[in-house]
Amino acid sequence: MKNHEIKMEWQGDMAFEGLINGHKVRVDADESVGGNDSGPRPKPFVLVALAGCTGMDVTMILKKMRVVIEDLNISVNGTLSEEQPAQYTSMHVTYEFKGENLNLDKLTKAVELSQNQYCGVSAMYKKAIPLTYEIKII
Amino acid sequence: MKNHEIKMEWQGDMAFEGLINGHKVRVDADESVGGNDSGPRPKPFVLVALAGCTGMDVTMILKKMRVVIEDLNISVNGTLSEEQPAQYTSMHVTYEFKGENLNLDKLTKAVELSQNQYCGVSAMYKKAIPLTYEIKII
Numbered sequence: 001m002k003n004h005e006i007k008m009e010w011q012g013d014m015a016f017e018g019l020i021n022g023h024k025v026r027v028d029a030d031e032s033v034g035g036n037d038s039g040p041r042p043k044p045f046v047l048v049a050l051a052g053c054t055g056m057d058v059t060m061i062l063k064k065m066r067v068v069i070e071d072l073n074i075s076v077n078g079t080l081s082e083e084q085p086a087q088y089t090s091m092h093v094t095y096e097f098k099g100e101n102l103n104l105d106k107l108t109k110a111v112e113l114s115q116n117q118y119c120g121v122s123a124m125y126k127k128a129i130p131l132t133y134e135i136k137i138i
Numbered sequence: 139m140k141n142h143e144i145k146m147e148w149q150g151d152m153a154f155e156g157l158i159n160g161h162k163v164r165v166d167a168d169e170s171v172g173g174n175d176s177g178p179r180p181k182p183f184v185l186v187a188l189a190g191c192t193g194m195d196v197t198m199i200l201k202k203m204r205v206v207i208e209d210l211n212i213s214v215n216g217t218l219s220e221e222q223p224a225q226y227t228s229m230h231v232t233y234e235f236k237g238e239n240l241n242l243d244k245l246t247k248a249v250e251l252s253q254n255q256y257c258g259v260s261a262m263y264k265k266a267i268p269l270t271y272e273i274k275i276i
Contacts, residue, residue, distance in 0.1 A: 002218040004226075006182050008189040010210040016193045020178035020186060021168075027190035030159075034198060040158035042190025043259055044144050045183045048158060051146040052165035052180025055154045060172060072148040080140040080258075087258035088142075120218075120225035121181055128265035 015039065046088060046125075047076040053121040054093065057114035067106050071098035091125065093133040102137050111135055153177065184226060184263075185214040191259040192231065195252035205244050209236035229263065231271040240275050249273055 008016040014029035015038050027042040029035025051074040062069060073096040078088035093115075097107055115122050115133060125131055146154040152167035153176050165180040167173025189212040200207060211234040216226035231253075235245055253260050253271060263269055 002220075002224070003215055004182050004185060004218065005213060005215040006185045006189060007211055007213045008186065008193060010193065010197065010207075010212075014194045014197060016190050016212065018186070018189070020182050021175070023164075023178045025178060025183075025186055026161075027186070027194075029194055034201075035194075037159070040161045040163060042187045042194065044142050044158050045163075045187035045190070046259060046262070047142060047144045048146065048156070048163055048165070049180045049183035049187070051144060051156070052154050052183070055146060055148065056152045056165075056167055056173075056180065059148065059152060063172075069148075073145055074148075074154065075143060075145040077141055077143040080142065082140075085256050085258035085261050086140070087262040118223050120223035121184060123223050124184070124225040124266055127267070128262055 011038075016042075043086075043088075044078075047078050047091065050091065050093065050119075050121045050125060051076045054111075054114045054119045057118040058095065058110045061110040061113055061118075062106070065106055065110065067099075067103065067110070069097050069099040069102065072096065088129060090130045090132070093131070094136060095133065096136045096138050098138050104135070104137065107135055107137070149176075154180075181224075181226075182216075185216050185229065188229065188231065188257075188259045188263060189214045192249075192252045192257045195256040196233065196248045199248040199251055199256075200244070203244055203248065205237075205241065205248070207235050207237040207240065210234065226267060228268045228270070231269070232274060233271065234274045234276050236276050242273070242275065245273055245275070 014035035026039030152173035164177030
């Protein structure tokens with residue numbers, strides 16, 4: 001059975017650090033709750049994981065389709081619950097593509113393949129919350 | 139309605155980078171799938187978010203309880219599905235505490251408060267998959 005294991009080591013106060021695939025990752029709280037802002041908050045990493053996962057899918061699929069893009073920004077907006085503990089209750093992904101004569105159908109096909117078949121982060125999150133997306137050409 | 143928004147910008151090939159709470163975060167694929175390993179893979183960030191969130195809770199709760207710890211390592215093991223897309227189907231969190239005369243009941247209380255009441259990442263993930271934990275004093 002395949003698995004991933006990560007380890008985060010306490011750095012004092014509210015900071016934790018670990019090596020993820022050999023790369024240093026640090027999280028910290030902000031000063032208002034006793035942290036030192038020496039790294040990002042942990043919760044937005046839930047969104048980063050999704051942006052990175054689907055982003056890699058889409059660039060790989062477009063490359064196979066021989067669609068050349070100049071740029072791609074992926075934003076993920078997570079709505080937080082009013083009740084405690086504050087948790088994401090829905091997410092919306094916005095794909096902003098830039099390039100010459102981009103074909104919206106092909107971009108849509110690439111995004112749909114990621115969201116419905118390739119992206120394991122999306123697949124897991126969709127079991128917990130609604131996940132929507134939109135595509136923009138800028 | 140409160141929300142978090144993150145934005146990741148494509149860096150060519152399979153790399154994406156963004157500022158999260160003002161801190162640079164980069165993800166990349168490994169060479170075998172067309173990446174350059176210039177950052178960690180995105181999927182383990184799902185586990186990092188959980189480790190960081192519950193870790194901050196536990197250190198904060200123990201501080202309020204006046205329990206002094208010397209060290210704390212938090213490991214998160216995510217089991218991946220056999221079927222595609224590979225996604226976490228369960229997670230197990232291991233808290234390793236180090237300190238003099240640590241009281242297991244108080245450590246357990248702090249971990250339970252995080253897992254059952256404080257940690258919004260845990261609360262979201264538990265809607266999708268089973269999440270277990272254990273406490274070790276080393």
